[in-house]
Amino acid sequence: MSIIATDEGRAGFAAGAFASRLAAGLRLARGTLWKSASLLAVFALWELLPRLGLVDRVWFPPLSQVLGVLVQMARSGELQNHIAGSLVRSVTGFGLAVAVAVPLGLAIGWYARLRDFLTSALEFFRNTSALALLPVFILFLGIGEASKIGIVTFACFFPILLSTISGVKSVDPLLIKSARSLALSAPAIFTKIILPSAVPSVFTGFRLAAQSSILVLIAAEMVGATRGLGYLINYAQFNFLIPKMYAGILTIALIGLAVNQLLVTAERRLSRWRVPTSNA
Amino acid sequence: MSIIATDEGRAGFAAGAFASRLAAGLRLARGTLWKSASLLAVFALWELLPRLGLVDRVWFPPLSQVLGVLVQMARSGELQNHIAGSLVRSVTGFGLAVAVAVPLGLAIGWYARLRDFLTSALEFFRNTSALALLPVFILFLGIGEASKIGIVTFACFFPILLSTISGVKSVDPLLIKSARSLALSAPAIFTKIILPSAVPSVFTGFRLAAQSSILVLIAAEMVGATRGLGYLINYAQFNFLIPKMYAGILTIALIGLAVNQLLVTAERRLSRWRVPTSNA
Amino acid sequence: MSTVFPSSAVPAPAPKIALRVDRHSFRLRDAGGEEFVAISGVAIDVPAGEFLTIVGPSGCGKTTLLEILAGLASPTSGSLRIDGQEVTGPGLSRGIVFQQYALLPWRTALANIEFSLEAAGGLSRHERRDKARAALELVGLKGFEDRFPHELSGGMKQRVAIARSLVYEPDILLMDEPFGALDAQTREVLQQELLALWQRTRTTVVFITHSIDEAVYLGQRVAVMTSRPGRIKAMVDVDLPRADLDADIRAHPDFARYRHEIWDLLRGEVARARASATPTFWSDPTPPRERSQAAPSN
Amino acid sequence: MSTVFPSSAVPAPAPKIALRVDRHSFRLRDAGGEEFVAISGVAIDVPAGEFLTIVGPSGCGKTTLLEILAGLASPTSGSLRIDGQEVTGPGLSRGIVFQQYALLPWRTALANIEFSLEAAGGLSRHERRDKARAALELVGLKGFEDRFPHELSGGMKQRVAIARSLVYEPDILLMDEPFGALDAQTREVLQQELLALWQRTRTTVVFITHSIDEAVYLGQRVAVMTSRPGRIKAMVDVDLPRADLDADIRAHPDFARYRHEIWDLLRGEVARARASATPTFWSDPTPPRERSQAAPSN
């Protein structure tokens, strides 16, 4: 649940195995509390605002009520069905976007002529709202899974592309020189120099893309869908099943958090070598 | 119209003022052609696919027809009205997002404790779809401009925040050491070291945010709007005015291109010092 | 931060710099957080206005020591006093020249020098520019004002970094192999300039170098460090007539003596550090040209 | 790429390296695309197996020359031939040690050395590891295999970079002040190792240094460059008995003579480069301590 990687493992320094472990445990507990404090505050507000009558319970039901609905939906298996539907779409769309955007971003960042050629069309599409294009996607890809996956891919594509290009641009030129002096092939320079350098930037792109995929999924599942969390939210909203709508939103947010955590962990793995920039 | 800055000014090298200027002009013309080729190809496809009957003209009218509608709308002043409506919303929303996300991103990237505290709530909101939150925004901010601007701000906020944080993380620690050795204050370190270093990353965030603002504008202007390009697209779609719908989409894309160009130029200005990474 | 040294070890009057590093260690990332002791038991007092040079084998902890002096790192156990005051962070009274330049890549040579004047404050834009220009000229870079660091050669970058820390005239100058990337002649010129500056302003200087000649030529005292973990092996007082800068003190008979003394002190250290090194990786004794024709993968 | 030098200037048999740089210029970013001529009229032939050292004032174009030799830059006008073949890009036959280390920050010391072996290819993972270990040991870094570059001292980084280019035994070694950040003793050890390696494999070496001693000690020939724009001012043949590495050729009477000759050749250059430098930016002759108490902004 972290926006950027934080280095945990600073525990265990003092002598005396037990005391040290105890202290470390306490520190870890305190750290975890501190790290969840803001989210807990949000949840507390969510519970209290409607309970205290500061907002209308009908439109903003307290968290506990939403959780109740969530549990009920999980029991009946309805929730799992929607989650499965959405996950297939977003994972496929995200995966396709990664598979295309990362290599393309590396190539565009590297080959000036390719960049010059592709930029105008890419920028044109990038600045077209995925939502506005929904009818066009349906026109070309039909109302089935293809158009939904297509629009998720479209939405994930550009954050990954731009971040990858920005990552390539920030590579230390001296490292590239050194690789070129070893007569490394272009693909080898990519994988051995540019990719590791660009990791933080690429991962920022991934995390933004994951967010984008959530955003458009709601829109994509507005049309031609019969299951999925976006469908659930739409359906609940149009039928005034307000707690159910919030249950859908909460589920998406929680899944988003989990995915983000996965990405942050993966990034941390890949950039252990980095000198921490921040001060304590 | 470029995804990343390309260095133009390589013109004018050869001796002989006129010949050199001529050559430079030709090279520039050839460069411009090459740079627009892909977009021109897209436009050609747009014109030809429906004309050759490969897609249904009714649902996918040729570009020329869309341009005709566009010109007509521009003549009547309708187009300008919609553009003005949307621009006010997106510029305000974008501006607010920049004003909050950049300082916050710098602070989060820098102060580990602040980061630990805020991350959980921020990540929770980040992974909540702006579209799903539309009803909640309306609930709290009303149906007027405030909720529309609010949702644009929300959508722009996170790309800028994440990119800024990622920018801070990529600052050379030696430069920070050197600034600290000069007893620079934290704000001075921000403005003199971290911000210039983070410029490319922050600008990538800006460009992604501009894209996000376009995306959600369509959704925001679905509710309670009387003008704006999102409104135009919805309205046209609902009333079956297909060429008008495409005219709206095209206008948004063109404005997006212009904004992007602005950002690219600004970034290029701010990072003239950068060593070009790419090979020719 | 407490120190294990008895306070009686600090002589009166209080020195400009009183450094006590009981121990300084780094936590290694990969080896499961294993601790690496870089410095152990170093006590240095530098009187105001002294020029102290430090020599020691590569990796013995010189840079680390300098960063502690600059306040950029706190010793794992130990303390730093400046003018008798306990100090925990960096301050403008101490200027540092880093081993690796640390120039801002987005600023020109001139603007990089102005940077430290901006940090110091108290000058108008115009005054800053003038001072920075003069400093650039001093290090022989007139005409390179508008170059970005990546448009400068290695030695030029180093000279800009030197100019940057000289220009705001800090009380204490901390220099980490500042002349390392300079040719012998430029180096000599800058050594003289530095001495002249020091004599005129009586700045306190702590100067790390790899050149024993340079250490003896510049330092009133030379601290010789041992290899890992770094300790002060010896403090050599260098008593040479420095008043007349034009006289070649390198030709002074004592110069060679000091040089030799320090060389001897160091030799053992380096040998100890490299005890087991033997070149064993060249698998094939044939000349490379022949080999490269035979080898399939070359 | 044509050359203005008549082809008759190339002696037979073809040298290992035949470099002709008619002119090499940089385009400055800020000054409206103004051209800056860094090298002008340099012609160097290096016979196979020669050890050539290059000295010259800071900023004279040594690094630029080396990058052209490495194929990382093409001369604005000129040509490079290796073994008689025109060469336009980098190749594995030439190994380069950069003035600024150029280590991959995400790889450990050992993995950084393996990097060049991976590029060279033809070895198993295991062999690479063994060779890399041996190379690290040679440069005195046994025990530092798993350190990341930012966990190493300046001199250690430089040694890793040296090990990295030695380990894959290129035909031609291009070294840009490789021993600049090393203490005198480590430097001497590595100089000896390098000579031993060179004698054994007869690698062709082009070696840039700021130390005249080092240039004479290592080089069969020393190229002395002029300050901007860089030219070859003189080629000094150094005829010293190098066969016995254990004999101290620095004590040889001719050594001092060569040293002096080169020193003289360089002195004029440096003086020319710095003609107008005068220290004028210290506005205030009072000692800094007093001043800092009086100044309001300190």
Next chain:
Amino acid sequence: ADELETKVIRYQSSTGADVSPLELADALGYLAPITLERVGDVQGGPANLQAAATGQVDIASAFNGAVLNIVAAGAPLTSVVSWRGTNELTSPGLYALDDGKTNTARDLIGKKIGVNTLGANQEAVSSIYLAKGGLSPEEIKQVTFVPLPTPNVEQSLRNGQISAASLGFTFRDAALARGGIKALTRNVDLLGSYNDNTGVLRNDFIAKNPNTTKHLVSAIARAIAWSQQKEKEDKRAEVVEVYSKYLEAKGRGTGLAPLKYWQSLGIETEGGWIKKEDFAMWVGWLNSRGEVDGSALDLSKVYSNDFNPYWKGHE
């Protein structure tokens, strides 16, 4: 007349080209001294109801089934006047390709029906069609309703991605004009003439503004009655003209073309008073969806004819 508590009424207009009784009342001058504040356009009844329930607008209109739904969800709203209805002239319907594959309700089992929005009129009527076609509740569940953007409905039908589409108003006319499409059923064939949309006010608005409410509802009812009169006299063009001029005067004249196809408000009762049946007919449909228990609703609390002068106490 009693003093009006509020003289400004906030509302959202519809993105479709249809005559709104509220705006018609304004066009006819019946609303004065009340003025209308158009907050914006809204897409679909449910969103409009939500805006009313959260106090964003004062009056909204929606499909009666949706009104039942939102009231069941706890929103304090009351229907006060009918807004639209279905008759011979206006009836939307369920359309399929004229290729002989889809002819009856049974042919739709396991197939998809395209609709505009979920939870709206079209979905409810289609369900009734399926039930009347003899499908069991289990079989009806095998028919999926797919929400589609307007431009994609006809196209998806023609591409065979949906087996039937609910089409109304101008879209149907345009689709039929291109041929190859036939009606499976029309709402009017299925249910006869009936009122399907009502205008709603918030309960607290009614309580705080009894006089304004009365004036407002009366004005709308009068406008409905006026239109009904013109429809009866076959002077539809007058209604269109009055309404068009009104829109033009408000600067909204750009999308008027479809208005020329306008036929009727479709409202059956004079002045649009509300019949119990208008709501009762959807309770079954609501229950079948299993989300709310429509039977628990007190229908008499869902609507009120108290402010409609044309209501003479009939059931």
